[in-house]
Amino acid sequence: MKIGIIGYGQMGSGAAYNLNKKHDLFIYDKFKSDSHGIKSFCTVEKIFSNCQITFSFLPNDKILINAHENKSNGILNYLKKNDIHISCSTVSPETSKKLEKIYSEKKAFFICAPIFARPDGMKNKQAIIPISGKYKIYQKIKPIIESFSKSHTFVGEEIGNANVIKLCGNFLICNAIQSISEALLTADEHGLERLTVIRFLSSSIFDCLIYKGYGDRIAAFDHDPHANAHFPLSLGKKDINLFKSISNKSKNNYPFLDSLLKNFKSATKKGNGHLDWSAISLENQKL
Amino acid sequence: MKIGIIGYGQMGSGAAYNLNKKHDLFIYDKFKSDSHGIKSFCTVEKIFSNCQITFSFLPNDKILINAHENKSNGILNYLKKNDIHISCSTVSPETSKKLEKIYSEKKAFFICAPIFARPDGMKNKQAIIPISGKYKIYQKIKPIIESFSKSHTFVGEEIGNANVIKLCGNFLICNAIQSISEALLTADEHGLERLTVIRFLSSSIFDCLIYKGYGDRIAAFDHDPHANAHFPLSLGKKDINLFKSISNKSKNNYPFLDSLLKNFKSATKKGNGHLDWSAISLENQKL
Numbered sequence: 001m002k003i004g005i006i007g008y009g010q011m012g013s014g015a016a017y018n019l020n021k022k023h024d025l026f027i028y029d030k031f032k033s034d035s036h037g038i039k040s041f042c043t044v045e046k047i048f049s050n051c052q053i054t055f056s057f058l059p060n061d062k063i064l065i066n067a068h069e070n071k072s073n074g075i076l077n078y079l080k081k082n083d084i085h086i087s088c089s090t091v092s093p094e095t096s097k098k099l100e101k102i103y104s105e106k107k108a109f110f111i112c113a114p115i116f117a118r119p120d121g122m123k124n125k126q127a128i129i130p131i132s133g134k135y136k137i138y139q140k141i142k143p144i145i146e147s148f149s150k151s152h153t154f155v156g157e158e159i160g161n162a163n164v165i166k167l168c169g170n171f172l173i174c175n176a177i178q179s180i181s182e183a184l185l186t187a188d189e190h191g192l193e194r195l196t197v198i199r200f201l202s203s204s205i206f207d208c209l210i211y212k213g214y215g216d217r218i219a220a221f222d223h224d225p226h227a228n229a230h231f232p233l234s235l236g237k238k239d240i241n242l243f244k245s246i247s248n249k250s251k252n253n254y255p256f257l258d259s260l261l262k263n264f265k266s267a268t269k270k271g272n273g274h275l276d277w278s279a280i281s282l283e284n285q286k287l
Numbered sequence: 288m289k290i291g292i293i294g295y296g297q298m299g300s301g302a303a304y305n306l307n308k309k310h311d312l313f314i315y316d317k318f319k320s321d322s323h324g325i326k327s328f329c330t331v332e333k334i335f336s337n338c339q340i341t342f343s344f345l346p347n348d349k350i351l352i353n354a355h356e357n358k359s360n361g362i363l364n365y366l367k368k369n370d371i372h373i374s375c376s377t378v379s380p381e382t383s384k385k386l387e388k389i390y391s392e393k394k395a396f397f398i399c400a401p402i403f404a405r406p407d408g409m410k411n412k413q414a415i416i417p418i419s420g421k422y423k424i425y426q427k428i429k430p431i432i433e434s435f436s437k438s439h440t441f442v443g444e445e446i447g448n449a450n451v452i453k454l455c456g457n458f459l460i461c462n463a464i465q466s467i468s469e470a471l472l473t474a475d476e477h478g479l480e481r482l483t484v485i486r487f488l489s490s491s492i493f494d495c496l497i498y499k500g501y502g503d504r505i506a507a508f509d510h511d512p513h514a515n516a517h518f519p520l521s522l523g524k525k526d527i528n529l530f531k532s533i534s535n536k537s538k539n540n541y542p543f544l545d546s547l548l549k550n551f552k553s554a555t556k557k558g559n560g561h562l563d564w565s566a567i568s569l570e571n572q573k574l
Binding site (some may be wrong): 093116128130151153155156158160161164165167168169171172173175176178179180182183184185186187189190191192196197200201204205206207208209210211243246247248250251252253254255256257259262263283284285286 | 380403415417438440442443445447448451452454455456458459460462463465466467469470471472473474476477478479483484487488491492493494495496497498530533534535537538539540541542543544546549550570571572573
């Protein structure tokens with residue numbers, strides 16, 4: 001099948017690495033023109049004139065909207081009836097609703113499939129994906145999603161559902177980072193080896209991906225950028241701010257959210273935006 | 288083997304249920320005298336005159352110390368050379384250090400083996416146990432520990448190590464409760480089914496005991512006491528205060544700990560101490 005990919009960063013290229021095995025890919029990236037073995041870089045126009053199905057992997061709401069609306073080569077210049085766009089970016093439910101409305105007017109389909117994975121997990125088919133949008137379209141794209149991910153769940157026709165779940169998930173990951181950090185500060189002060197403590201817990205009551213991965217990093221104060229397994233603090237800040245924007249703080253208390261936002265702010269002020277987002281834990285140490 | 292058990296509450300009786308299959312039990316509980324099928328209730332004196340190995344399952348530091356020091360039937364009246372006491376309670380490392388010193392003077396052995404399990408898990412051999420104390424004694428009691436638990440880890444000869452790890456673990460559990468609560472408030476406001484959201488996450492990136500168990504409870508606002516799977520908020524408050532007491536707040540920032548303490552305080556004020564400790568999540572809703 002001919003499949004379009006917009007955004008060939010670490011996530012898009014990871015998906016392409018797997019999709020390329022079975023499909024003909026048409027790839028567009030604003031900043032790239034060689035494809036590391038995939039000879040298929042082209043224009044947005046060429047993607048939409050060849051492919052019914054296009055994935056996008058973009059860093060934020062503004063860039064996703066601009067990829068549609070910009071006058072020179074925006075998607076909306078080329079989108080036709082029955083085209084399917086699977087948006088894999090972490091954006092707000094409002095952005096998805098706005099775009100779905102436009103797609104609906106053109107009788108095209110917008111699907112949300114934001115991805116839980118770091119770049120190395122993306123390449124190794126470890127991605128976990130909540131999906132929302134029209135069920136009949138979900139059924140059509142299901143085999144393609146399965147071909148490059150570990151698991152996925154259809155979470156409803158309401159387009160923003162998958163975005164809300166993704167933001168809740170990222171919020172929980174960030175809370176786990178902060179929690180582990182506070183626990184290990186105390187373990188450390190009592191002379192226990194940080195890695196022993198977190199590995200005991202992440203192999204028993206917290207025996208899961210997030211506590212294992214971030215636990216080891218936090219124990220070792222290892223927040224440097226890793227070439228293939230990196231999620232920058234600057235993107236994490238964007239996601240936690242998105243979670244804030246969809247949370248009704250007049251109705252409920254969010255003490256943990258408030259603490260995370262403070263740590264992101266102070267970490268950014270120190271110029272740590274390029275580090276892994278687990279570096280917010282450094283903000284717990286008084287200087 | 289003849290084994291003593293001091294404290295026949297939900298945890299002690301769960302251990303006894305399993306130990307009774309292979310061993311002769313001698314049980315003491317301040318408030319109980321019938322044994323639900325185990326015809327072995329007796330005095331502390333009788334335990335220590337018959338058993339070299341005794342477990343205790345007591346609710347807090349004060350009661351553990353009193354069980355040793357009280358003049359009428361305290362353990363220290365009867366403790367002899369080479370006796371082994373395995374303390375399974377969640378107490379501070381300082382209490383353990385204090386008691387180990389006394390045991391050492393009597394050439395007896397104090398071992399810390401605080402337990403991660405709810406009562407039903409205790410009965411079903413699902414307990415996970417960090418153990419600290421003299422390694423030669425650990426080797427001796429290992430088969431007994433294995434006979435009533437799922438897994439255990441020796442975490443060093445420094446007696447307080449297991450207590451620190453237990454308090455770090457309980458602190459992490461409580462943080463997971465608060466985090467899930469904030470995430471689900473937002474999911475809820477966007478019309479997503481709370482249980483769908485947490486089950487997606489607790490079967491993927493948070494696929495572990497704590498997120499599964501507490502996730503479902505929090506999603507359903509189910510904080511009522513459950514006969515066999517209950518951990519009261521009042522005990523949780525004690526544990527989080529213990530964590531606070533061993534954390535150096537002058538040296539580090541603990542924003543999550545501060546938030547938890549506030550929620551425990553307000554939940555207690557409302558008379559919710561008898562509910563499951565996941566009821567601290569109710570404090571996130573403004574009235």
